[in-house]
Amino acid sequence: xxxxxxxxxxxxSSVISATVxxxxxxxxxxxxxxxxxxxxxxAVLKALVFNAAIGQSLPKAFHVLSKxxxxxxxxxxxxxxxxxxxxQNTVELGVASITPLQASRSVVEWGAKxxxxxxxxxxxxxxxxKQSKQNFKTNVSALLAPMQLIPxxxxxxxxxxxSVSLVGVEVLKEVTVAAxxxxxxxxxxxxxxxxxGFLGVRLGSSVLPNSxxxxxxxxxxxxxxxxxx
Numbered sequence: 001x002x003x004x005x006x007x008x009x010x011x012x013s014s015v016i017s018a019t020v021x022x023x024x025x026x027x028x029x030x031x032x033x034x035x036x037x038x039x040x041x042x043a044v045l046k047a048l049v050f051n052a053a054i055g056q057s058l059p060k061a062f063h064v065l066s067k068x069x070x071x072x073x074x075x076x077x078x079x080x081x082x083x084x085x086x087x088q089n090t091v092e093l094g095v096a097s098i099t100p101l102q103a104s105r106s107v108v109e110w111g112a113k114x115x116x117x118x119x120x121x122x123x124x125x126x127x128x129x130k131q132s133k134q135n136f137k138t139n140v141s142a143l144l145a146p147m148q149l150i151p152x153x154x155x156x157x158x159x160x161x162x163s164v165s166l167v168g169v170e171v172l173k174e175v176t177v178a179a180x181x182x183x184x185x186x187x188x189x190x191x192x193x194x195x196x197g198f199l200g201v202r203l204g205s206s207v208l209p210n211s212x213x214x215x216x217x218x219x220x221x222x223x224x225x226x227x228x229x
Contacts, residue, residue, distance in 0.1 A: 001034050001035065001036050002027060002029065002033070002035055002036070003035070003036045003037070003038065003130055003133050004023060004035060004036070004037045004038070004130060005037070005038050005126045005129050005130050005137060006037050006038075007137070009037050009038075009045050010045075010062075011045065011059060011062035012059060013037075013045060013047075013057075013059060014047075014056055014057055014058065014059060021054075021055040023130075024052055024055055029049055029052045030049070030052055031049055031050055031051065031052050032048065032049065032050070033048075033049045033052075034046065034047070034048055034049075034060075035047050035048075035049060035057060038129070038134075038136075038137075044062070044063045045059060045061070045062050046059075046060045046061040046062075046063075047059050047060055048060055070171055070172070070173055070174065070175075070225040070226060070227070071096035071097075071152075071173070071174045071175075072094070072095050072096060072174075072175055072177065072218055072221050072222065072225065072227075073095065073096050073097045073098075073099070073152055073174065073175065073176040073177070074090055074095045074097070074098050074099070074176075074177050074179065074214050074217075074218060075098075075099040075100075075101050075144070075149050075176060075177065075178045075179065076098070076099075076100065076101060076178075076179040076180075076210060076213070076214045077100070077101050077102075077103060077179070077180060077210050083100070083210075083211075084121070084124055085211065086210070086211050086214050086215065087121055087124050087125065087128070087140070088124055088127070088128045088131075089128075089214075089215045090138075090214050090215055090218050091124075091125045091128035091129060091132070091138040092128045092131060092132040092134075093215060093218050093219065093222060094132075094134065094218075094222060094227055095138055095218055096136070096138065096139070096174075097138060097139040097140070097141060098121075098125070098138060098139070098140050098141065099140075099141040099142075099144055099149065100121075100140075100141070100143045100144070101143075101144055101145070101146055101149065101178070102143050102144070102145055103145065103146050103180070103185065103186070103189055104186050104188075104189065118140060118142060118143075121140045122140045125137060125138045125139075125140055146178065146185065146189040146192055146193055147189070147192040147196075149176070149178060149193065149196065149198075150176075150196055150197075151175075151176040151196065151197050151198055152174040152175075152176050153172050153173050153174035153175060153176070154169070154170075154171065154172050154174070154175040154176070154199075155175070155176045155178070155193070155196065155197045155198035155199065156169060156175060156176070156177045156178070156198060156199055156200075156201050156217075157177075157178040157180075157185065157190060157193045157194070157198040157199070157200050157201070158177070158178065158179045158180055158200075158201060158202070158203060158213055158217060159180070159185065159190060159200035159201065159202060160202050160203070160205075160206075160207045161200075161202070162200035162201050162202045163202075164199065164200065164201045164202065165201065165202060165204075166201045166202065166203055166217060166220060166221075167220055167224070169199070169201060169224075171221060171224050171225040175221060175225075176198075177214070177217050177218065177221070178193060178198060179210065179213040179214040179217055180210070180213065203216055203217060
């Protein structure tokens with residue numbers, strides 16, 4: 001069964017959006033096929049296609065779902081090129097939100113067109129949700145500086161010099177992970193994060209690049225929080 005993401009879907013929806021119609025065409029959806037369409041926020045519509053050419057379907061069932069009580073939020077350095085892959089990978093893992101960070105050691109190309117870049121990354125998130133067959137869309141937040149980042153519940157800042165291991169941290173209802181690049185956060189940024197409630201933690205003995213640090217931190221947290229049970 002094909003799965004789509006359509007934020008404005010309702011229990012009575014019979015016509016899909018133009019974006020989803022493009023997916024219909026690329027996947028060669030035919031009449032009488034069953035679909036699963038997620039709203040991205042705790043609701044899924046099961047429908048039967050009766051006119052694939054114009055994207056019409058017959059609603060069959062509408063389910064309101066319970067979201068995970070433990071959510072993982074990721075904040076990471078924004079970089080051109082590689083951050084799209086990081087975004088896709090971490091959304092597929094199941095993070096609740098992603099916040100790009102502009103810090104002293106990051107090279108960012110968001111400055112000129114931040115709203116357009118944010119929308120592009122939201123589309124990547126929607127595609128990753130469909131690819132991984134999830135029911136909840138990952139929210140992509142606006143670009144922030146580390147000093148603006150406030151943790152939700154538990155805050156963890158990746159720091160290879162920390163004596164505290166990530167796997168020894170208790171995961172409560174929500175956790176915010178701030179992931180730095182190869183050279184990690186500057187000391188001033190770490191001090192700011194600590195003042196805002198973040199605990200410095202390390203991922204083993206190696207220093208990972210930005211493209212690996214986020215997914216590497218999210219994976220054990222998924223296991224520790226019960227997402228993979």
